[in-house]
Amino acid sequence: MARLRREERGVSDVLAIAFMFLIAIFAGVLLHAYRLDAVTSAADRQLQLKAEYAYKTLELSQVENYSLSYLEAAAENLLGLGDTVVPENYLRERIDNMLNYLKPTDCSIMVELTNDNRSWVQISDNQPASNATQFTFSGDVTIIVAEAGENRVAQVQAKVTIYR
């Protein structure tokens, strides 16, 4: 008559031990994944900061040889004012140079101005992939339009987007 010894392990024991090892490995993966995105999140916060600074630079710095800022000059051109200070071709070339100079490594940067149905869009590289992560900062550019009789205030929506 066969007798089971206490030290002998059956299939169920081996399965239980294997299952415990699997749980330990799974727990290890989970533990290592905890807050793994902290560095990526910090890098994302930097890109958001850079989008804000790029917008402010376009808003404050002056087009070479002119006293208008880039956003003011682009807004003037977008509104189609008869006597624009900075010629469109020259301005587009300067903004292209500027965007390529300011864009973060491995990223594209786009500036977009809109007013009613008109828009002015410039991007440092080719159109980014549709699934690219975007970091946006936007604001309004106010232009005073001199018209016969009285001056008129026009607002143009401006947006700077960094694509990664």
Next chain:
Amino acid sequence: MSALLVITFIALLLSAYTQYTTNMSIAGLVDASSSLANHVALKTLAYEEGEYTKEYVVDLQKIPLLDFRQEIGGENFMFQVTIRYTAGAEQVLGPYGPLPPSEGAVSSISVPVTVFDNYRFETGKLEAKVWRA
């Protein structure tokens, strides 16, 4: 067998904790570099026009006022600053401040700024290298 399981689990726990502290330390340093660049551009080097401070505009005359040691969130950081701007050809000023350590983590950030030079507002970049003191 259960002892082996316990040892494996403790080893995994220690390894995961080490990785967690390294990640949090790097993330803290990256955030500190953002804060420092922000502080320099918005406050320390900000151009003053009468009683108004023009944020995001760097005044080159204020560079000597920089203190290259800052405390953020109870930790001490050192940094080095370089300013580049385009007035015709690219001008490079700096680096200002101590040299970064050859060993240990150094975080680098470059943000677009406007530089006030020769009565004009020029397009520029403020680069900061930050490390723990």
